[in-house]
Amino acid sequence: MTNHNVVVRDAKSGEFLLPPIVSKGRSNIAVGRPKYTRKIITDNEGRGGVKISSWIDSMRDSSPTRVKPATSSSETEENNSWIVNHPSALNMFEQIASASKEKQIVMFLDYDGTLSPIVEDPDRAFMTNEMREAVRSVACYFPTAIVTGRCIDKVYSFVKLGGVYYAGSHGMDIKGPSINHENKKGRQGVLFQPANEYLSMIDKAYKILLESTKSIPGVKIENNKFCLSVHYRCVEEKMWAALAEKVRVVLDNYPKLRLTQGRKVLEIRPTIKWDKGKALEFLLESLGYANSGDVLPVYIGDDRTDEDAFKVLRSRGQGIGILVSKVPKETNASFSLQDPTEVKQFLQRLVEWKQLSQYGV
């Protein structure tokens, strides 16, 4: 089988070369398969007979699992290989732009850790005005979706842009852009809600968790409509086992709910096979690009839940996955950006490049 995933440096210029490879009629510039193994709390571990200690290990790892800092030369090499296998999307901008020639870019943006920095209080994860302007401009040129674990109303209160798609609750609540950018009421209706029947179950689980975790200082339970976030960023580590136990009890009582993990957060969601990757596919299909080779999806995200979307890009053999991270991590993304500031710069460059190319520059 052809290896589609290799970054090659030009021997003379030292530049990265990304040959477009045709796969099932699609162009592929995905690179660098991760060689790290990943431990994650799976559905099976999430209930009955669970070892809470394995949860705690996983909670410590946070998301996506950080590759340990180098302590030997082979580990230094491994860290160096991170930047070779996941080069900066800013440094590789020209190659990414040229991969999009003759193709429609569709932009997918995670919210927390991507458009806004990670902060202690989830209710104060604001994005800057500059970032909002960058997203607004990108959405003028390319169909753009915000794909987030948050519920749509909450993320909309941060993003405040009408001209984009919103895929909230990890893609389980998808809405189209408004017709009138300034008028929230004009927002196009629901496009897809695959977990509708779980609404009341999620609500009950939310109430139970609110009550049962009251005695654990620092915990925050967020109702994201089709899923719940149990935040432990501000919970002392000695209380994590007690918190995990409360979550386990809920999962035992609601076998149709399962557990996933994000950055210092345990997430409870329906057992349906739906995630950010499925939402990406759904949106591409809605936009008329289901089996098209004329599209270049670009997905930027920082978290474990974004890996589902990166995996979809890999399996489609199409598109650009960009992980937002300052440190080497296990990921299916091909490129990296260090933080939301770099994400903003990347979006701004994309807009400038599009404007120039429209004038034939």
Ligand SMILES: O=P(O)(O)OC[C@H]1O[C@H](O[C@H]2O[C@H](CO)[C@@H](O)[C@H](O)[C@H]2O)[C@H](O)[C@@H](O)[C@@H]1O
């Ligand atoms: O898919 P995302 O947009 O990345 O949302 C994932 C979760 O993000 C939020 O929690 C995370 O960000 C908080 C604010 O910076 C931080 O305090 C927390 O530790 C992170 O896990 C959000 O609050 C969750 O509801 C989302 O599911």
